[in-house]
Amino acid sequence: MSSNLTSEAKLAYNDFLDAKTLDDKIERLERFLSLVPKHKATERIVALNKTRLSKLKAERDEQIRRRKALAASLEDPFTIKKEPQAIQMMLVSDYFNQDFGAGKSTFLQNLTGVTHVKPGIFTAEPVVGIYDWNGIKFQIVEEPALHDSHYLSRVISGLINTDIIALMIDLSRNPILQMEHLLFYLEKSHLYLNRQPPQVKLEKTGSGGIQVFLLTKEAKENEELIPFIQEMVKTSGFNHATVKIYQKLSIDEIEIAFNRSVKFKPAIILATKADLPHTKESYLELVEKYGEKSQYKLQIFPLAFVFERNPPKVVRKGLESFEEKILQILNLIRIFTKSKKGIADKPL
Ligand SMILES: Nc1nc2c(ncn2[C@@H]2O[C@H](COP(=O)(O)OP(=O)(O)O)[C@@H](O)[C@H]2O)c(=O)[nH]1
Ligand SMILES: [Mg+2]
Structure with a gap:
């Protein structure tokens, strides 16, 4: 700590270092900053600790936001807590x-x-x-x-x-x-x-475009659909991937297989x-x-x-x-x- 500080400011700083909670840290750092005389010799200390203060405040805002979101989800009657093992x-x-x-x-x-x-x-x-x-x-x-x-x-x-x-x-x-x-x-x-999810496996790769493998006798009947499958995979957001297919697929099933928001129940x-x-x-x-x-x-x-x-x-x-x-x-x-x-x- 700089010797340009008053002993009161130095004490306030030590107080800040001892703070345990986020609220205490913010409060004590604010007090310290108010005790630092503003001039050329202290400008770095001020700038550094102001930045520190904004970071702490941002952390506190995030903590509050999370707490509120949690409370809202607990109170939301549409969020149903699943009874364990039920x-x-x-x-x-x-x-x-x-x-x-x-x-x-x-x-x-x-x-x-x-x-x-x-x-x-x-x-x-x-x-x-x-x-x-x-x-x-x-x-x-x-x-x-x-x-x-x-x-x-x-x-x-x-x-x-x-x-x-x-x-x-x-x-x-x-x-x-x-x-x-x-x-x-x-x-x-x-x-x-x-409905059974279509028997299709998609793995993202780093290069090579979309490679389609027809791995069973039934899957081989999809030969002419390969360009369409490649297009579907690209549309769903993959530029490079290997796609393994284990069954014969209809257009409808291809759509279901590569739409990432699809769910089965x-x-x-x-x-x-x-x-x-x-x-x-x-x-x-x-x-x-x-x-x-x-x-x-x-x-x-x-x-x-x-x-x-x-x-x-x-x-x-x-x-x-x-x-x-x-x-x-x-x-x-x-x-x-x-x-x-x-x-x-x-x-x-
Ligand atoms: N006859 C008959 N009426 C029923 C049966 N089940 C429900 N109801 C009647 O149908 C109406 C609506 O029932 P309710 O359980 O409130 O339906 P909800 O709106 O789907 O919750 C009520 O008047 C029930 O008494 C049934 O098996 N047979
Ligand atoms: Mg009812």
Whole structure:
């Protein structure tokens, strides 16, 4: 420290060196600067410490920004904390009329017992419930209906991070129209359901342009598509890369394979209100167009929650072995530890 400084300024400087927190450092450095007489002999010290001060302030601004962002994400009802070890299923339906929902709240309430959700009332925010099935937790999330709303992109980000999407289709309305609406929003967001990612490997290289290798007999049928594939890879932002292809590809698959925003999700259809008249026809239409034998390969569960008066209770149908089927779709096999006492309570 320069001898041009008063002893008060020197003390203030030492104080600054001792400061632990960012706020203290800033405050003490400001005090030190105010105690330095400004003249030729101190100008370097002043300049140096002013720069130091702005850097500390920038750090503090960044810290505040991060803290705010974290707090906002914790408070954001659309950011759903995944329950550890649980299978998370998100329920979505199309938007029809807020008095005639597809049955998401009814389903959520019946399976998880949440009480703060009101069937028959439109929810503009996700509602979460959880239940235990043989030691496996299922976290069910009711999302607001998919439509052109200001929260659409937030619903979509939720769907991208979930384990499985349940499309809730009300069998008492036109089921095909509902599916078309849902798929429109999902595909617009590059979210593809129950579909294997195309068997293609892309590796960035430093030079050599786009090299395409057709590595299986089926892949060799893509020969004439090589120039198109090269163009697609370039358009998606790579100038030099090797592309290994293991299957025959359609134009549609090539697009999906090289679009970096594409996501794949397992999905099912929960076809609701199967107790109402004329719903069998709707169900059969759904199976024909979107069922397991169609190109969409969606497993469809016809469901009914029937409200009985005497005694008052809800009888639910269509959910027998529901969880097993979900686990199968997700390829999760429950492994129970067997001991001399028998089967353990909790799966590994
Ligand atoms: N008949 C019948 N009505 C149902 C069934 N499930 C739900 N509902 C009714 O459909 C309406 C909308 O249900 P809700 O769960 O609020 O749908 P959401 O808007 O998708 O959450 C309510 O009046 C429910 O009582 C069902 O399986 N059968
Ligand atoms: Mg609801």
